[in-house]
Amino acid sequence: xxxYDNDGQLTVVGQSCRKFTSGKPDGRKYNRAAGEDxxxxxxxxxxxxxxxxxxxDNVLTRLDSEG
Ligand code: SF4
Numbered sequence: 316x317x318x319y320d321n322d323g324q325l326t327v328v329g330q331s332c333r334k335f336t337s338g339k340p341d342g343r344k345y346n347r348a349a350g351e352d353x354x355x356x357x358x359x360x361x362x363x364x365x366x367x368x369x370x371x372d373n374v375l376t377r378l379d380s381e382g
Contacts (some may be wrong), residue, residue, distance in 0.1 A: 318353040321327045322354070322356070324375070325355040325356050325361075326352075326353070326355075327378065328355055328357060328370075328371055328374045328375055328377075328378070329353045329354040329355040329356070329357065329358055330353045330354070331340050331374050331376045331377070332358070332370055332371075332377055333356070334358075334360060334368050334370050335360075336354075336358055336359045336360060337357065337358070337359065337360055338357055338359035338360075340369070355371065
């Protein structure tokens with residue numbers, strides 16, 4: 316089993332989540348095309364432990380079902 320449960324998962328989900336909102340204080344938009352480091356941990360909906368929008372599990376389930 317790879318170490319996929321922590322940072323990697325936050326990145327995978329963050330990059331696939333339509334509700335991702337940059338939590339950066341300067342309000343700078345993430346540039347997905349440039350491959351910036353998008354992750355739940357950089358999302359304004361992430362409280363440090365969980366997604367306050369309850370989107371995390373939904374996105375993860377969708378990703379799993381898409382294989
Ligand atoms: S914290 Fe929630 S809303 Fe933000 S990218 Fe992750 S799953 Fe989506």
